[in-house]
Amino acid sequence: MTSCNTILLNGNLPESIQEAAKILNNKGLVAFPTETVYGLGANALDEEAAAKIYEAKGRPSDNPLIVHIADIDAVYTLASEVPENAVLLMEAFWPGPLTIILPKVGIVPDGTTGGLDTIAIRMPSHPVALELIRESGLYIAAPSANSSGRPSPTLASHVMEDMDGRIEAVIDGGAVGIGIESTIVDLTGDIPTILRPGFITKSMLEAIVGEVAIDPALVEPDPNLRPKAPGMKYTHYAPKGQLTIVEGHNGVAEKINSLAQEKASQGYTVAVITTRENASAYDCPYVLVAGERSHGETIAANLYAVLRQCDDLGCDYIYSEAFGDSELGGAIMNRLLKAAGHRVINV
Ligand code: AMP
Numbered sequence: 001m002t003s004c005n006t007i008l009l010n011g012n013l014p015e016s017i018q019e020a021a022k023i024l025n026n027k028g029l030v031a032f033p034t035e036t037v038y039g040l041g042a043n044a045l046d047e048e049a050a051a052k053i054y055e056a057k058g059r060p061s062d063n064p065l066i067v068h069i070a071d072i073d074a075v076y077t078l079a080s081e082v083p084e085n086a087v088l089l090m091e092a093f094w095p096g097p098l099t100i101i102l103p104k105v106g107i108v109p110d111g112t113t114g115g116l117d118t119i120a121i122r123m124p125s126h127p128v129a130l131e132l133i134r135e136s137g138l139y140i141a142a143p144s145a146n147s148s149g150r151p152s153p154t155l156a157s158h159v160m161e162d163m164d165g166r167i168e169a170v171i172d173g174g175a176v177g178i179g180i181e182s183t184i185v186d187l188t189g190d191i192p193t194i195l196r197p198g199f200i201t202k203s204m205l206e207a208i209v210g211e212v213a214i215d216p217a218l219v220e221p222d223p224n225l226r227p228k229a230p231g232m233k234y235t236h237y238a239p240k241g242q243l244t245i246v247e248g249h250n251g252v253a254e255k256i257n258s259l260a261q262e263k264a265s266q267g268y269t270v271a272v273i274t275t276r277e278n279a280s281a282y283d284c285p286y287v288l289v290a291g292e293r294s295h296g297e298t299i300a301a302n303l304y305a306v307l308r309q310c311d312d313l314g315c316d317y318i319y320s321e322a323f324g325d326s327e328l329g330g331a332i333m334n335r336l337l338k339a340a341g342h343r344v345i346n347v
């Protein structure tokens with residue numbers, strides 16, 4: 001891995017976007033804000049450039065990249081077939097946090113799609129992302145800009161923690177809005193199928209295209225089921241300490257307090273992840289508030305930052321409430337369960 005001096009660019013300045021576009025056109029890597037999480041961008045049609053993403057992230061080579069575009073016409077350049085459902089979903093949700101899977105054309109290198117004959121495409125709504133795609137004149141392959149296995153970055157400083165010295169530049173656009181990765185929908189079969197839940201929920205999709213399925217591998221962790229999105233099979237988003245989710249209608253805080261006190265008495269550093277509504281129920285030095293239970297989007301926006309904070313605090317054990325009260329809660333729990341390696345206690 002070649003090391004370089006990573007520059008931090010101010011996302012409010014047009015010169016920053018020009019500089020970043022130049023780097024991308026010279027086969028370099030630039031991290032940039034999107035409305036979901038920060039992305040790590042490279043020229044999607046240049047196999048050599050895309051390969052650098054895998055190297056910088058330590059990403060398994062079978063885990064394909066999402067290609068970011070700024071203009072719907074690009075879909076017809078990158079995909080060999082664009083079904084009616086794709087047109088309807090693009091019109092309804094783009095620019096925005098929805099990725100669609102379509103059959104790819106030959107100009108898209110295998111290095112970008114992990115050897116698959118399909119391509120993942122998204123038009124982000126973040127103005128910096130859109131300007132960068134337009135200014136570069138490229139299609140930009142961009143997975144989340146974290147080291148593989150760490151929580152996705154929702155601030156430029158998170159990207160720097162993981163990528164300093166490994167990539168040419170980071171564009172600082174402040175905190176992202178949504179905080180969890182895009183919803184992925186496979187449109188290559190008869191029924192649109194969710195491969196990764198996100199801010200765009202199943203019922204939002206169904207309102208546009210009718211019946212929508214969910215990849216069965218997402219519903220129950222089953223070693224015999226292979227997720228259709230290769231990335232969904234990896235342990236992801238994990239903090240360094242051991243995270244346990246405590247779930248139930250009554251007695252959650254009592255259980256967490258007793259587990260936390262037991263570990264603290266053994267000399268371990270312990271944190272609790274909770275909501276604004278419940279924070280006062282905990283008796284632990286580190287009580288981390290992810291957001292408001294009554295506003296699930298605040299939890300989505302803060303979840304990864306809170307998981308990173310657990311690392312900054314040097315936590316050995318972390319106990320979290322569950323946040324699955326809404327449809328968006330399902331997408332949040334998908335990430336939290338993976339971060340916890342599916343370690344759940346029911347009370
Ligand atoms: P990331 O951008 O890091 O959040 O990861 C992109 C996600 O999209 C991973 O889970 C990939 O496995 C998934 N993905 C990308 N391309 C495809 C594709 N052609 N088919 C299925 N899943 C894909």
Ligand code: MG
Nearest residue numbers: 143144152181
């Ligand atoms: Mg990722």
